[in-house]
Amino acid sequence: xxxxxxxxxxxxxxxxxxxxxIPAYAGMTAPAGMTFEGIGRVATPDEIAxxxxxxxxxxxxxxxxxxxxxxxxxxxxxxxxxxxxTFGESNEVFTPLVxxxxxxxxxxxxxxxxxxxxxxxxxxxxxxxxxTLWDYIHRAMPWNAPKxxxxxxVYAVLAYLLNLGDILPDNFVLSDANIAEVQKRMPNRNGMExxxxxxxVKGKPDVANVACMKDCETEVHLASVFPEYAKGSHGDLAQxxxxxxxxxxxxxxxxxxxxxxxxxxxxxIEIAKSHGCFACHNVDRKVVGPAxxxxxxxxxxxxxxxxxxxxxxxxxxSGNWGSVxxxxxxxxxxxxxxxxxxxxxxx
Amino acid sequence: MKLPASPGRVARAPENFLDTEQIAAxxxxxxxFLRGALAAAVALAPAASRADGDxxxxxxPEHSRSLGQxxxxxGYGQPSxxxxxxxxxxxxxxxxxxxxxVSFTPLQGLFxxxxxxxxxxxxxxxxxxxxxxxxxRLMVMGLVKQAKVYTMDDLMRLPAVSxxxxxxxxxxxxxxxxxxSVPTVxxxxxxxxxxxxxxxxLSTLLxxxxxDRKNGKFLLAEGADxxxxxxxxxxxxxxxxxxxxxxxNGEMLRPxxxxxxxxxxxxxxxxxxxxWLRRLKVGDMPFGTREESIHYVDLMPDGMMRQYTSIQECKxxxxxxxxxxxxxxxxxxxxxGLAWSGRGRVKRVDVSTDGGRNWRTARLETPVLTKCLxxxxxxxxxxxxxxILQSRAIDETGYVQPKINQLREVxxxxxxxxxxxxxxxxxxxxxxxxxxxxx
Numbered sequence: 002x003x004x005x006x007x008x009x010x011x012x013x014x015x016x017x018x019x020x021x022x023i024p025a026y027a028g029m030t031a032p033a034g035m036t037f038e039g040i041g042r043v044a045t046p047d048e049i050a051x052x053x054x055x056x057x058x059x060x061x062x063x064x065x066x067x068x069x070x071x072x073x074x075x076x077x078x079x080x081x082x083x084x085x086x087t088f089g090e091s092n093e094v095f096t097p098l099v100x101x102x103x104x105x106x107x108x109x110x111x112x113x114x115x116x117x118x119x120x121x122x123x124x125x126x127x128x129x130x131x132x133t134l135w136d137y138i139h140r141a142m143p144w145n146a147p148k149x150x151x152x153x154x155v156y157a158v159l160a161y162l163l164n165l166g167d168i169l170p171d172n173f174v175l176s177d178a179n180i181a182e183v184q185k186r187m188p189n190r191n192g193m194e195x196x197x198x199x200x201x202v203k204g205k206p207d208v209a210n211v212a213c214m215k216d217c218e219t220e221v222h223l224a225s226v227f228p229e230y231a232k233g234s235h236g237d238l239a240q241x242x243x244x245x246x247x248x249x250x251x252x253x254x255x256x257x258x259x260x261x262x263x264x265x266x267x268x269x270i271e272i273a274k275s276h277g278c279f280a281c282h283n284v285d286r287k288v289v290g291p292a293x294x295x296x297x298x299x300x301x302x303x304x305x306x307x308x309x310x311x312x313x314x315x316x317x318x319s320g321n322w323g324s325v326x327x328x329x330x331x332x333x334x335x336x337x338x339x340x341x342x343x344x345x346x347x348x
Numbered sequence: 349m350k351l352p353a354s355p356g357r358v359a360r361a362p363e364n365f366l367d368t369e370q371i372a373a374x375x376x377x378x379x380x381f382l383r384g385a386l387a388a389a390v391a392l393a394p395a396a397s398r399a400d401g402d403x404x405x406x407x408x409p410e411h412s413r414s415l416g417q418x419x420x421x422x423g424y425g426q427p428s429x430x431x432x433x434x435x436x437x438x439x440x441x442x443x444x445x446x447x448x449x450v451s452f453t454p455l456q457g458l459f460x461x462x463x464x465x466x467x468x469x470x471x472x473x474x475x476x477x478x479x480x481x482x483x484x485r486l487m488v489m490g491l492v493k494q495a496k497v498y499t500m501d502d503l504m505r506l507p508a509v510s511x512x513x514x515x516x517x518x519x520x521x522x523x524x525x526x527x528x529s530v531p532t533v534x535x536x537x538x539x540x541x542x543x544x545x546x547x548x549x550l551s552t553l554l555x556x557x558x559x560d561r562k563n564g565k566f567l568l569a570e571g572a573d574x575x576x577x578x579x580x581x582x583x584x585x586x587x588x589x590x591x592x593x594x595x596x597n598g599e600m601l602r603p604x605x606x607x608x609x610x611x612x613x614x615x616x617x618x619x620x621x622x623x624w625l626r627r628l629k630v631g632d633m634p635f636g637t638r639e640e641s642i643h644y645v646d647l648m649p650d651g652m653m654r655q656y657t658s659i660q661e662c663k664x665x666x667x668x669x670x671x672x673x674x675x676x677x678x679x680x681x682x683x684x685g686l687a688w689s690g691r692g693r694v695k696r697v698d699v700s701t702d703g704g705r706n707w708r709t710a711r712l713e714t715p716v717l718t719k720c721l722x723x724x725x726x727x728x729x730x731x732x733x734x735x736i737l738q739s740r741a742i743d744e745t746g747y748v749q750p751k752i753n754q755l756r757e758v759x760x761x762x763x764x765x766x767x768x769x770x771x772x773x774x775x776x777x778x779x780x781x782x783x784x785x786x787x
Binding site for chain 2: 043111201241
C-alpha cells in the first residue's frame, strides 16, 4: 500500500513538473519544452503597423486609398522618369518597364511576345499580379528615396504606369475598391506556373543525365568557344590570377605584367564609391543625377565652383540639373567633400 | 619591396620567342637548343655570383638577414601584398548601376571549400549598408500566437547552431544559357560561396512565437535596406534547416553580406538568404513579391514562366585549370574543383579530359557535408595535345549533373536562372584554357 501511494505521489509530481513546462499559450512547441523567458518581447500594434507593409496577390495588406493617372504623371515626371524614361521605356539604367504587351494579351492573360526568341522582357510583360507592383513601388521606389511615396501617390504612380502600358485609360482613378478588377486586365496574369521540381527539395527534376564512364556516346560537339576578340572584355585576365601556382595567368614571358604594384592611397573615385555617389551619378552618363563630366563642363573656368560644389555635396540642393533633388550627404567629411569636388571638376 | 619578375617560376618561353616549329620541338621534348638560348639570356644578367644555382637560394634575401614585423602590427590581418590579383570583380556591361549589381568570387584562386569573407560575392538590389547592430531589430509576426520583437542581444542569447553551407545566386552561370559569354570561372560560376554560419534555427524562433502549424505554410523574409527585399520560403524548408545567422566563418557577417543578421536558407537560391533581415511573417499563401514575380522567374520555351523556383540543383565546376589560365608545361596537373547540391550531399564527381567520352572518378576531400561545397581533386598528365576538361557531379538522390543541351531541350535558352550544366574548359596546344560548351 505504502509503495503504491508513494508511486502515485511521484506520478503526480512528475505530471506537475511537465505542466510547469507547458508554455503560457497553446500551440507553442519549443524544442524539448524549452522556453526562453525574457528573450524578445511582444511587438506593439504600432510597431507591427510600421513594418507590416507587404501586399499579397489577394490584396491582404493593401491600404485604402486612390490615385489618378493624371496625378501619377506628375509624380512620374518628377521622381521616376529620370531612371525609367518618360514613357517607362528606358533601358539606360534599368530594364524597361513598359512595352511588348498588346490588347490581345490583356484579353487572354498571356503575353504572346514572351514566345519570341530575342525579345526584351519588360516588367509589364512579366508581372502576373498587380499587387506585386503596388508592393514594390511602395517599399522600394523611388530608387534614391525608397518608402517616401504616400499611399495615394503609390496608387497614382501605378495607375500612370499601367496607363503607359495601355492597360488603363487616361481618366482612370485606381483605388483599393477597383484594384481587383484591374488585376483581371493584367497582360501576363495567366503566364506563371509552379514547378514543384525546383520548390520542394524532394521534387522531381526535369532533366536526367546518366553517369556513363567509358566510350560514352557523344560526338564531342564544340558548340561554343569564348571568342578571341572578347578576351579583353573583362579586363586584363593576367591580373586576375595568383602570381604562383600550377597555371600561369598569361602566356609565358608576360609574367612581369602580373606583378602587383605597391599599394596606393585610395583614389578619389574610391572615396566617391564609398559614399555611394555612384548610386545616382556616373562619370560620363546621366543617371538619376547629372554625369560628373557634365558638371565639370558646366563650371569650367569658374574659380569658386569647387567650394560651392563641396558645400552642395554636404548639404544637398536642387534646381540646377532638373527637378530631382540631391540629398544631403551627412556621412561625408568636409575634407572628402572638397576632394570630391576637385575631382569632379577636373574630369 | 621590389618583386622579382617571375618569382621562382619555370615558365615557358614567350610565344613570340619561338616559332611554331620550335614550339612543336619543345613539346616533343627537345629542349637542347632552348638551353642555349637561355644561357645567352643569363649571360646578359650582372654577374652577381659565380656560384652555380638559383640566386633565390644563393643570395640570402633580406627577410633571412634582418628583423621582421612585430605582433599586432595590423590589428586586423590582411592578405599578403602578393595576393592582390584575387579580388571581387564586376562583369562589365552586366548592369548599369553599382548599387543594383553583382560582384563575383574569384573561384580560380581559392582552396578547399571555405570562401574568405572578403572575397564572398555580392548581390545588392539597392546598395549595401553597415547597420548599427544595437539598433537592429527582428520582428516575427503574421500567423503567430504573439508577434515578437528581438534585439541582437536577444537573438544571441538563444541556442545557437553552426553549420557550413553553400550559397549560390539563382542566376549563377545565367550568362551561359545561350553561348559562352564570359572568359573565366570567376564570371561563369563566381556567384557562389561557402561559409560556416552561426545563428539560431528558424524553427526555434517560430516556436517561440507560437506559429500556426496548420495554416502557416509559407514564410516571408524581409530586409531592412532600401529595397526591403522580400522572398517567400516554404514552411517545410524553414522548419528543416533554415537559420537566422549573425556569424560567418568565425566572425560577424560582413556588411556586404547582411550585417548584423541574415537568413540562411540551405540549398535555396541566394536571393532567399535575405540580408539585413528585419521581419519574418508567417502566412497561408505565397506572397508574390517582386523577386518571385518579375525577377527570379524562369522563362520556358512556350512563354510560360516558372514562379517560386528555389532549389539549386546538383552542379560542379573545375576551378583549376580553368578559363583564362595557361598550363605552364606538359606533364602532371592536379585538376581541382567544387561540387554542390541543394538537395543534400555530393556522392561522386567524375572528370573527363576528352569532352565527355571517358570519365574517371575524382577524390572527394573531407568534409563532405549536406548542401555545402565539396572539393574534388584528380590526377591528370597533360600530353600537350588539345583537351576538353569537364566535371560531372552526382548527389545523394542519384541526380546526375546534366549537359547544357539536355537542359536546353526542356528549358530552352532564356531561363536566366538555374543553369547547373556541366562546364567545359578547352585546352589548346599552347596550354591556353578557354571557356567552351561541348557535348
